[in-house]
Amino acid sequence: TLVLGSWGLSSATAGVTQTLSFPSGLTVGSYRLVLTLQGDAAEAAKYQVALSTTGVSSGSFVVLSSGSALPAPTLLEAQFTDDGASASLRFDSATNRAGLQGVFGCQAVFSFACAAQSTCQWTDDSTVLASLQSKDGCVAVGQSVSLAAAVTSASSATALRAACVTSSSLVCASWQVAANASVVVQAPANPVTPSVALS
DSSP, X not given: OOOOOOOOOOGGGTTOOOOXXXXXXXXXXXXXXXXXXXXXXXXXXXXXXXXXXSSOBTTEEXXXXXXXXXXXXXXXXXXXXXXXXXXXXXXXXXXXXXXXXXXXXXXXXXESTXXXXXXXXXEETTEEEEEOOOSTTSOOTXXXXXXXXXXGOTTSTTOOOBXXXXXXXXXXXXXXXXXXXXEEEEOOSSOOOOOOOOO
């Protein structure tokens, strides 16, 4: 058991957020994060522990050796932004962005209704913001988004792989490409109520 830290809490520190840092000497293997509250049971019952992770599923993760190929990214979720004009498409880990920079046609990476009429842009190595068409027949809440065939083909110039963390792009080009996966588009977390302006 590796203890990463302990923090004192009181009723005055409700809603506290703590970031965990891992020591540099973690050995190769599988790990699981477990967060526990200790101390007076009545006091501990006042708190809820929530684990917010990036690229870590259910608190489990694997440490690989420096020469290991990184696993291919997986399409994790698609959710409309609060104004409903765009959707955030997120992968479970950092990607090579399919070699695409700037604004590109969404159909280059994704398959969904009106992808060819929508534009996309990477906001970071694991997230794409898609500016969507608002006409009838375009992607809506409850419909699916999947990966385009080109990004799941190892021979494609836009093959989607893990972000290259080695100095050799040839090594990274041999890594596994993303498998075609489908996710259901979720509603906005905090939808904005439209307002009418008369002029």
